[in-house]
Amino acid sequence: MAVRRVIAHLDADAFYATCHELRDPSLKGRPVVVGGSGPRSIVTTASYPARRFGVGSAMPMSRALRLCPEAVVIAPDRELYTSTSQRVWTLVAEAMLAAGAVCDGEEGPIAHLEQAGIDEAYAELVRLEKPLAFLRGLIADVREQTGIQLSAGVSPSRLISKISSDLEKPAAFVVLSREQALERLAGRPLSIVPGIGPKAAETLAGLGFRTLSDLARAEPAALLEHFGESRGTWLAQVADLSVDVPLQPVRLRKSISSENTFEQDVDADAARDPEAAARLREQIEQMALEVAQGAVRRGFRGRNVAIKVRTAAWRTYTRATTLPQYTDEPARVVAEALRLWDEHRPDEPVRLIGVRLGSFEHVERAERGAAGGAQDGPDGGTGGVRQLRLVLDPAEG
Template sequence: MGTDVRPADGSQPAPKRVIAHLDCDAFYASVELLRRPEPRDKAVIVAHDGPRSVVTTASYAARRYGVGSAMPLSRAKRLCPHAILVPPDFASYKRVSRELWAIVSGRLGALQHLGLDEAYADLTGVEKPVRVLRELVAEVRGRTGITVSVGIGPSRLVAKICSDLGKPAGFVAMGREEAARRFAGHPPKLLPGIGPKSAERLRELGIETIGQLQRTPLETLTARFGANHGADLLRRAHFHDDSPVETERVLKSRSNERTFDEDVASLAELEEVLRRLARELCEGLRRRGTRGRTIAIKVRLDDWTTVTRARTIDAHTNDTALVTEVALELLRAYAPPRPVRLLGVRLAGFDEEGGGAAAPPRNAAQLALPL
């Protein structure tokens, strides 16, 4: 996964960088199968049963029929009508997640968590890291019943892609140069950080594979994407990535949203839902002692058009009355032109120390709230 570079002064070379990405296989479905009598090879779909529900996750037996996360449940049922439908139980998932990652961190130290079911670990300088990880995967499986796929590389970028290879129970190690060769024929969207919009803009330039992106002149990319994004695309295509494993995660935002079973056209009804969402959001923030300055709403129309509106106030707050009033003003100013499928409220721009000046608890109209 690279070679040591010996410094000119003759001192010992810096150890090769070794990053691992650990990803639990179909985590929610795996937790459900562990506590149910059905055989492990059964098709299981984790989702609330409703006309507007989407799939939270699915077992690999269900995925073989084309069922995937975020798919409308109605379509998943058509693809796999014999699947067992299980409502999500996030309290259980969090409990198993805590147990699992306690085992992992006990062996590997600090982790960068990406959610309940995946994390990065920096094993640079660890003796025989591949053996350590294989033993860890076996221990996790034996103690929790959860299977973890592992990707190992010189960077988070390579490790992330490797962990998806051979799932379930994948275990792949690869260097940067090998990754650049092996994935040259794959579409650019394989690379983390290249989403659907960037992939479409690349296709407009005739770039449909990572190999083609590797051979594209930097000038062409910067002309289309700008200096920073264009250079980043080329770096990713060659699998260059020196981003650190960040073991202290800074909370950037918290949100609360609701998808309606039937589209809502009534502004009065939307306002009532928004009030409830804001209240629940602020109650959770107060329990954590967290306050933010940027208040935002998210509105998804019945044609899937998604709009966000935000306003930054003068001081950090988690006051229900203030957040609610600003959110309502944003909703009324937008005035959804079509029935609404999803509505949400978000607070961001947190005070890092939990201190800072708090916003007055009442009457948002007394504050200067720039548009």
């Protein structure tokens, strides 16, 4: 008998906004918009009352305020989200371990859980007799103990579960087989599929494929021709919702970066504005330091240093070097970033600059720790529940 897979996608509703509401209950029920206050800031998360005004993620704040002038704008608070997130996913991991939904890790059992962001995760409910009852209980516990409401999509695959959890938010609990999903999603635009963004959607629309059922009629050969081997094959599998990628309970970080968009463009040409040019150089130095210190804190050493520049005209470029040895020495990272900057500094106004450190050496060991334990260190932790710590604090969007 074939083993029936049950994969849940768990996604916190309006996570950032809810974190703030939990800290300040007077915000509850009001149109809360999390985001910066500068002229170029965008909305990170909008509470459901704010969404009723048409406010949404990634929207320029200026537009959000035009749509909803009475919105309460709140500056993002990383630490608040990280600590709340840890409480939520620790609870989930512990419940799964207690219930026996575990896989083997090098150092013992790990919950069959893949964190996919600060506010979402996939859980594979192996060896549970009543997975749905378990999930409902878990979601109720999480809400009681943390105040966070999780939406759930449950199906035989990550893709279907991910799409499903989004269908009836907030507080969704959508259970679908592949066949039921094919029927229910047939007329939906392809943009509901994670991995099909604006560009791919446009290309597909040009070929006459706008919905999932359109795509199901596509010749696989045509998809391969337009999208190449890898993506073409994937799209063909999306069409019948047969995409199936195993969970990755432990993931390694690949890079650490820091970048900043200026409220106004800054002239990088030293001849025209030496002071501005000096400020930019200092910022590169500062960011390189930050990034290197982040690596030190986490016990990583990298080999690849890169800078990123976006000009006022929205031309974006990166310049990178690979060092002969791995390093976490701030002075080394700073020196490389400054060298790249000096060699590739634009002579036109810039809107963004950034620094990244990558190509980490930590192959030998997964980045994980005891959930809710120490904040950092490759194996830092209390030795309790083992859980991926992977994506540390990805912003929402």
